[in-house]
Amino acid sequence: MRTVFHEQLDTLNENVADLCERTADMMRLATEALLYADLEASERVIDRRDDVDRLCAALEGDMFTLLARQAPVASDLRVVLSGMRNVADLQRMGALAAHVARITRRRHPEIAVPAEVCGYFAEMGRIAVQLALDTKSVVREGNPDIAARLNVDDEAMDKLHQRLFAVVMNPEWPHGTTAAVDVTLLSRYYERFADHAVEIAHKVIYRSTGARRD
Amino acid sequence: MRTVFHEQLDTLNENVADLCERTADMMRLATEALLYADLEASERVIDRRDDVDRLCAALEGDMFTLLARQAPVASDLRVVLSGMRNVADLQRMGALAAHVARITRRRHPEIAVPAEVCGYFAEMGRIAVQLALDTKSVVREGNPDIAARLNVDDEAMDKLHQRLFAVVMNPEWPHGTTAAVDVTLLSRYYERFADHAVEIAHKVIYRSTGARRD
Numbered sequence: 436m437r438t439v440f441h442e443q444l445d446t447l448n449e450n451v452a453d454l455c456e457r458t459a460d461m462m463r464l465a466t467e468a469l470l471y472a473d474l475e476a477s478e479r480v481i482d483r484r485d486d487v488d489r490l491c492a493a494l495e496g497d498m499f500t501l502l503a504r505q506a507p508v509a510s511d512l513r514v515v516l517s518g519m520r521n522v523a524d525l526q527r528m529g530a531l532a533a534h535v536a537r538i539t540r541r542r543h544p545e546i547a548v549p550a551e552v553c554g555y556f557a558e559m560g561r562i563a564v565q566l567a568l569d570t571k572s573v574v575r576e577g578n579p580d581i582a583a584r585l586n587v588d589d590e591a592m593d594k595l596h597q598r599l600f601a602v603v604m605n606p607e608w609p610h611g612t613t614a615a616v617d618v619t620l621l622s623r624y625y626e627r628f629a630d631h632a633v634e635i636a637h638k639v640i641y642r643s644t645g646a647r648r649d
Numbered sequence: 650m651r652t653v654f655h656e657q658l659d660t661l662n663e664n665v666a667d668l669c670e671r672t673a674d675m676m677r678l679a680t681e682a683l684l685y686a687d688l689e690a691s692e693r694v695i696d697r698r699d700d701v702d703r704l705c706a707a708l709e710g711d712m713f714t715l716l717a718r719q720a721p722v723a724s725d726l727r728v729v730l731s732g733m734r735n736v737a738d739l740q741r742m743g744a745l746a747a748h749v750a751r752i753t754r755r756r757h758p759e760i761a762v763p764a765e766v767c768g769y770f771a772e773m774g775r776i777a778v779q780l781a782l783d784t785k786s787v788v789r790e791g792n793p794d795i796a797a798r799l800n801v802d803d804e805a806m807d808k809l810h811q812r813l814f815a816v817v818m819n820p821e822w823p824h825g826t827t828a829a830v831d832v833t834l835l836s837r838y839y840e841r842f843a844d845h846a847v848e849i850a851h852k853v854i855y856r857s858t859g860a861r862r863d
Contacts, residue, residue, distance in 0.1 A: 512716055519734075604827050
């Protein structure tokens with residue numbers, strides 16, 4: 436039998452899943468804006484960060500109320516607390532997508548990244564969005580089968596981040612310091628975004644299977 | 650009358666304050682290691698990150714137990730939950746100090762940052778350490794009078810971060826791409842470290858005075 440508590444928990448969980456999708460959309464748009472120097476799209480990403488902040492604050496408030504009124508213990512308590520952590524991760528993901536958009540805006544009408552490395556960012560963007568959407572599925576359906584794909588994508592992201600670092604650090608890098616700095620920061624934003632998504636997914640998977648992250 | 654719950658809360662709070670001091674020490678050592686290309690000191694900082702991770706995990710477990718056993722409500726619940734957030738911030742602070750140390754290690758025996766900008770990092774290090782120690786005082790003594798100094802230091806850190814960005818982005822920057830990238834990442838690590846410390850302090854101050862952060 437589902438209690439009122441568990442119904443409320445389902446609603447909160449659904450909101451967390453929605454936020455995963457929202458940050459995935461933000462990162463998709465931020466990446467398009469980056470690759471096409473699209474000022475209007477980057478402004479939209481920056482605006483959406485405020486929405487994410489508001490939604491996260493509201494969700495945290497709901498979780499607080501749930502704890503105060505129902506005083507859950509054991510696994511129920513764990514679910515609410517890890518939900519609170521997830522909200523903090525999602526808020527950072529929104530911030531990181533906005534950071535990408537801000538670099539696009541700063542360099543407009545130029546494209547912030549040299550053509551030579553656009554492929555890296557297209558791929559990092561694709562993986563970041565995929566990770567956030569996979570995390571959404573994990574949150575919504577508690578599907579631990581996605582764990583393997585999450586790990587593959589997470590590693591792929593780390594490798595891209597490292598390779599891009601090597602490209603920028605190459606003494607032959609011909610695009611100057613500004614581009615090097617932009618590329619470095621952007622690469623870090625994507626990598627951190629992925630880390631937060633994976634962090635959420637692994638917490639949910641751990642909770643449902645007891646399997647520790649390797 | 651102090652209840653058992655409040656005594657336990659005091660103990661947890663004391664542990665949070667200790668962690669503030671620990672991360673302050675890590676950042677002090679990381680900054681010295683950076684400015685003198687001290688490999689041994691940077692290794693020590695990297696090792697200490699594991700200690701911080703362990704302490705944070707233990708502290709989170711204690712907070713969980715407290716919630717499960719005592720089911721606090723209202724302000725007591727708020728204190729425990731914000732304590733959990735503080736632990737997450739402290740864990741990131743430890744990670745960021747270790748990130749600084751890793752750049753030092755990577756460039757050893759060279760100093761990672763050009764002499765021209767060492768002054769910036771000496772100052773950023775000083776402010777980062779001061780912020781973490783002020784945060785410790787706020788956590789331990791709930792002293793809202795420190796709020797003004799925290800804001801001044803936080804703004805000073807932001808200004809240094811921005812100025813350093815301008816220095817690196819100057820077309821006349823003579824130190825090449827590698828140094829530019831290192832300086833950019835380091836600057837961001839210090840700025841994020843400060844953000845996390847200020848975040849903790851402001852949560853504690855808000856809790857004790859109800860005053861919102863401006």
